[in-house]
Amino acid sequence: MVKQVDPGAETAAARRAHEGRKVTLDHGVHAQSRIAADLPSDIDSAAYARVDAIARKLRTSDSSRNLDQLRADVFADLLLGNDPGVTVPQSAAMVYLHMPIDTALSMSETGASIDGIGPIPAAYAREIMTNPKSLWRKVLCDPATGNPVDLGRSSYRPNSTIRKLVEVRDRMCVVPWCRRPARHCDFDHHHEWAIDQGSTSTSNAAPRCRRHHRLKNAPGWIHSYDPTHGTSSVTTPLGVTYTDKRETVLEPR
Structure with a gap:
């Protein structure tokens, strides 16, 4: 209160x-x-x-x-x-301080907390944030749920929420002929994290089984995937293209 x-x-x-x-x-x-x-x-x-x-x-x-x-x-x-x-x-x-952007900018005095401790005063949170030894990480969240959907470029491995979002959304390996469940697949950055500056996010993620994850960068193979619309295609070294489209979780209205 x-x-x-x-x-x-x-x-x-x-x-x-x-x-x-x-x-x-x-x-x-x-x-x-x-x-x-x-x-x-x-x-x-x-x-x-x-x-x-x-x-x-x-x-x-x-x-x-x-x-x-x-x-x-x-x-x-x-x-x-x-x-x-x-x-x-x-x-x-390291300890993790969570603070909304409006609190960081002194536009609000609520929402600051430390993992394992709980809420802390916003003014004190801003002091921690501006400490020269502090490291910042951008985390974009869905305002409807509060769950993170993008960790930006500062983290390579996905957290459990992002991984689960991708598993629920895609359900299987995105290679057209593969039906391996997503929960048994690798979390693959469609645009490579190290080479293409791809982010660790649901919009740049695809479940690929270990075999097809390795095949993705093999010479002569071309892989394409659109996480938004669920369309995928794979072109083999012989020039044959296979396509697929994932089923939606709910029937669109």
Whole structure:
């Protein structure tokens, strides 16, 4: 309710909480103690993600410690400046901030959230967004459902929503003579991601079984597919062309 009625009060409360950041040490029994840090949620989450990633990587070669023990040991090693034994990419300490474009442009004060945490004040979200170390990714969504339909050029692998949209839409490998179910096919960029600057989106996607995915770029073969109208054609090296048109999910009205 406070978020809807007075976004400014929410932002002020978050800033006061940020000013109270601290590290505490509590000594317990059996020669055990607890150290805790009160930090902004995005920083805490990123720090934990890095500790967890290192611990999970260590676990592949260390069966003497469980994951909780590995996290605790990695946490101590990092604080004390010791080498935990493995390295992880910087992306392992990443958190995902979601924010509508109107909120990013200060035209709205709603809709900002962090994965695994929930809504955060728009003003604080904009501070994260404008941090020089932040990475931006364009995500186009269907306004009717809120589901993403285009990840732009910054991601090669499709997320589960886009993959499912393509599977439901096309249902089978788009090569005219193939009937392999789409759920068992590769997610193929019709316009190549690396060569043709093709986007990872439903408008540039087609399910192709592994065999025909490889055949697509074979010498002498010409493949064409129109995701909007569902028409596909394949021309063989001998010049023979096969065509097909997918059935619609619902009868057009």
